[in-house]
Amino acid sequence: MAKVSDTLVGNKTKVYLEIVKQLREMITIDGLQSGDKIPSERELSERLNFGRSSVREALRALELLGLIETRRGEGTFIRDFRGNHLVQLLSTFILQDEKAKRDVFETKCYIEMDCLRLALQKIDNKNIVNLKEWANQDNSVNDDEFFYQIIEIADNHLFSRIWSILKEYYHSLDSKKIVNPRQDYLLLIEALSEKKEAKTLSAYYNLRNLSVFNDKY
Template sequence: MNESSSNSSKLYLDIVNHLREMIEKDGLKPGDRLPSERSLSERLNAGRSSVREALRALELLGLIETKKGEGTFLRDFQGHSLVQLISTFVLQDEKAKLDVLETKDFIQLNCLQIAMEKMTEKELAEIAEWVYSDMVSESDFFFRIVQIADNYLLFRLWTILKDYYFSLGFPNVYWSKEDYLLLLDNIKSKNEQDLIMNYRKKKQT
């Protein structure tokens, strides 16, 4: 696993897949404790910050839970039927495929607005530097934004809808560095009106 990869969402998925394989191999069940962050980092051959980010995402998705002073535990997620529900919805209705796109865009815009209130100056500077230095896809960028919004349900919905978006064959929208930086500038200046306008303008191109 390449720790220097600039694709944060791919790295996250790599770690999640390794975690899944490890859980199956070790026979872990709901309620069992996961190895420590350091142990996972060594076992998965990944940096601790990347492991921490993946664990945070899994916790937001409701797949694991962290108990202060006790550790991280596997949750019983077998009853979570959201994936199956959306899958059935999409397969039964052609219009629903466009609804996936519309809902994903709605969540991304909503998370931009939430991030405007929650994003720290340090986070803003880090994301701006990342955008300057790397080729950043729409999914990469909004993965960071949705995480900062720190809303369990929005994160879970966005992750699932994003995966369906690509599986349904929608084209990958090109975002330039200037597009991202414009949104970040709107967030920095807390100009919600321009933030909404610039996001919608980009999605209409």
Template sequence: MNEVVSSQTESKVYLEIVKQLRQIISKEKLKPGDKLPSERELSERLNVGRSSVREALRALELLGLIETRRGEGTFIRDFRGNQLVQLLSTFILEDEKAKKDVLETKYLIEMDCLKLAIDRYSSSAMIDLKEEVVLGQSVDDENFFYSIAVLADNHLLMRIWLILNDYFKALEIKHCEKEKDLYLNIIASIESGNKKKALIHYQNLRNLSNS
């Protein structure tokens, strides 16, 4: 029992560190190639142990979002400049079937992330996400599902979603702004632990068939 509690606590610490690192990057307007604060500085600024900071940085490095250069420090990678994405996007833009495949796969990954987010539920993280939705003038769909992918806590799914999201943006598909209630319904279903409702609300958001 103690091991389970310990694991959940460590997961919450990890998610909080990742979230605060994103805030630091955004607030300080750090760009690809810029250096992140040292482990010691981050530990002091975030008031967490250096081992926890190290684990969060390692996870972000596995995702390809940062890179560590021996003797120099940790730097933000230009993951959105992925050459493979740029190359394949040239063909995707000319192939209607490939466009549909990108959308379908992106949606499947997001639904898997929703189910994992329910399994690995973090009340504090959901409170923060709900506040972002409620207080914002509109909902940033990309940021919303990035947060869901973080909550899913699966590095491979996150990496796949990031690449698919780059493909999606390369397609330049016009999409209408959706009502906040559609996102709040998804959050409510995660909070209640109801996977079936979460998927139904997701399908409503994406205008997919529930059958």
């Protein structure tokens, strides 16, 4: 069977995307973990059905990201790719797809809404006072810091970890800083203080400009 060429795939970005996707599947199927050796360039070329030059470029890029390491005379090994390296990998190779980018943003929004629901059940007057004081500080309101406080009030460690990862993915895809009017955050805090779910979600939709969600809630 002929090898897939850069021309057939369309461009190098798509070649990287396909090779990385297949490598991830191969690592899962083979049960490989950090520290394990991966097949040689020639073996990968045959197994993944890509030309050796394309496989070589993809491996070189993964090594630059710190996801794999080549040891002279030994071969290529998987490194511990948790944390920022994984974020870089996803943003550089996997999340170039526009639908994947939308999925990251939508999932992040759902997590934030669920955290707001939990916060409604647990928030107290001291939390409200602290949020209002923080939002009224002279410096501009930092969106990440605001939702970090909401997630702290929600007190769900799993949501916190998922949101933190999604936040990093989101920022790696779009370097523009989120800047919303201070009043939008104050309205959301006010809704939380009244412990009204519909009003809280409405304030959130306004903050995120998410009219698309209105039909779902």
